[in-house]
Amino acid sequence: MLGLYPVWYEPNIGSGWVIGFIATIHVLFSHASVGGAILFGWLANRAVRKNHPEYIDFIRRYGLFLLVFSYVLGSITGPGIWFSATIANPKGISALIHSFVWMWATEWVFFVIEVIGIYLLIYLAGRVDAKTHTRLSMIFALASVATLLVITGILSFMLMPGSPDWHQTGGVLTAFFGPNTFAQVALRIAFMLTITGVVGGIVAAKIEDPAEKSHIARVLSAVGLIGVAGTFLAGRWYFQTLPLSALETLTLRSPSTFSTMVAAAVGLSVLWFLLSAAKPGVLKVWTASFMTVAILVLGLAPEETAREIMRKPWIAGTYVYANQTIGRDVPALGIKSDLPLMEEKGVLATHPFIPEALRNPTDADRTEAGRVLALTLCANCHSLSDSGIRPLKRYFPAEADKEAVKRYLGAGLHRGLTSYMPAIPLPDLDRDALAQYIAELTRSADAASNDSDTQEAAR
Ligand code: HEC
Known part of the structure; x- marks a missing residue:
């Protein structure tokens, strides 16, 4: 766990x-x-x-x-x-x-x-x-x-x-x-x-x-x-x-x-x-x-x-x-990085507070499982609503579909290619759920985007 x-x-x-x-x-x-x-x-x-x-x-x-x-x-x-x-x-x-x-x-x-x-x-x-x-x-x-x-x-x-x-x-x-x-x-x-x-x-x-x-x-x-x-x-x-x-x-x-x-x-x-x-x-x-x-x-x-x-x-x-995962080994304190377990088994399977029903999501609750993952892994630095700290929906282009988001999660975010974001390596099951949630979140932003500010940030 x-x-x-x-x-x-x-x-x-x-x-x-x-x-x-x-x-x-x-x-x-x-x-x-x-x-x-x-x-x-x-x-x-x-x-x-x-x-x-x-x-x-x-x-x-x-x-x-x-x-x-x-x-x-x-x-x-x-x-x-x-x-x-x-x-x-x-x-x-x-x-x-x-x-x-x-x-x-x-x-x-x-x-x-x-x-x-x-x-x-x-x-x-x-x-x-x-x-x-x-x-x-x-x-x-x-x-x-x-x-x-x-x-x-x-x-x-x-x-x-x-x-x-x-x-x-x-x-x-x-x-x-x-x-x-x-x-x-x-x-x-x-x-x-x-x-x-x-x-x-x-x-x-x-x-x-x-x-x-x-x-x-x-x-x-x-x-x-x-x-x-x-x-x-x-x-x-x-x-x-x-x-x-x-x-x-x-x-x-x-x-x-x-x-x-x-x-x-x-x-x-x-x-x-x-x-x-x-x-x-x-x-x-x-x-x-x-x-x-x-x-x-x-x-x-x-x-x-x-x-x-x-x-x-x-x-x-x-x-x-910042999202509470341990990102590297600290031999002096006997602390081990969370990332290998996260990559192999995923967060849905190994997070103690995930509702049992969401551990292996079906089509009906995949988006909800994705939301829980976003709350766990992203919400410390990206708000999931329209305002607040770096709203997540603004960081994906409006036209990004689930597959595109999933590719991003498997590439840049997987290895932590930026200096400011953690590496978040996830197996396919978790990536799929998270991508579905993010794609829906972004689409809802798109639908509501009379707001020019949102469009500009998305670009
Ligand atoms: C440690 C804090 C942190 C966490 C956790 C985090 N991010 Fe970020 N993320 C950032 C920062 C900082 C930026 C740069 C934002 C800016 O400059 O406006 C960023 C930018 C992004 C971007 C824009 C592209 C890029 O690479 O710059 C995307 C997409 C993104 N985050 C997705 C996610 C997703 C999805 C998650 C959760 C799985 C996540 N982030 C978790 C801090 C974080």
Whole structure:
């Protein structure tokens, strides 16, 4: 039997979009928090050394804001990613847990320190001497960066194991640490500073004393501009660590609007930082909130989506495909590829959750069997309805009949000839059912194609 789970299918949206939506918001909250922590560490030191007691007050205000913005909302969306990703791809999450359970445990320890730290920073501001407050700020900053490091190592493993021979050798650290891990940590820290410069504006806007407000505004602008410059440099480093296949998938398959969006995010942030440093009067709760949303939509959303796209066809460790099949042997973990069994016996025969009646479909239920196969094998990346992620019906020409689709399934898809799609080798019985379903799906698209968009995509 293949180790496959039932599929979570979200018609019209696709499970990927659900996770993506939750994750992008979560990244904003968590980045604002870690960036804020780094800023607090620095400010607290300056507060003592250069005698700036107003910095402590700003840390208290910003900390209170982060407590709700990052900690409450972040703690809701964080488990949200877990829940949605676990239902969407139990095998992918399982692969990560099997390698990294102690890494996650480590992260939770640091996270607990962070949560306690933020409360202490807020409630002890002005109540303990400045030196003690500085120490707390430093602990908070280090714990925050530690959580970032742990999560980034795991994210990086999702793209590829740290060491290229990890599949043979195994080992947590070789899975975790690779050139991409460090470049991604640098990139995220730099981007966090940009986010901190922007989100901090929401708090700074409320400072009444004009001199203090303009001073803090300039600090935030400097932090933000350092962040932008750092993002640019770390971004170049990051791209150098990507494997060729990821770069290829990224260039071929990411929407052309992405680079424009990111350029707009950078341009807008630089303008914003210069303007708010020169004229702190522009710093209002609504302008800073608007900039926060702009960074989220123009910067974070395309960045996180691109990271998803370039990982295709894998979901984790270059051995679990996005459709949950194991695409290669991992001798170090005693894991065997699903593909030989899939090719020989087929998915209808070996998927534990296929209804018995569909295992050997008759003419009457062949299309239904094909639909179950499409749900299992394709729906993680292609929605089966008209909208959502890469609707499957748009990828076959309207005139493709069952035989033509079947030939495609037996050729390109069988061996995985593209860099972005998994190899899906199926025996004749499965191919026949899937082809019949796809041909009917495409025909139904054809019948409904007053929609010029559909026709264009089909071409
Ligand atoms: C790992 C994700 C993934 C899975 C699983 C997947 N595809 Fe794809 N597929 C893609 C991507 C990405 C593209 C490129 C789409 C684009 O650029 O718009 C694609 C493109 C295609 C194309 C266009 C031709 C081509 O080769 O580029 C066809 C046809 C197709 N997929 C069929 C299928 C079928 C049928 C299944 C299930 C048996 C399937 N795909 C499963 C990711 C996937």
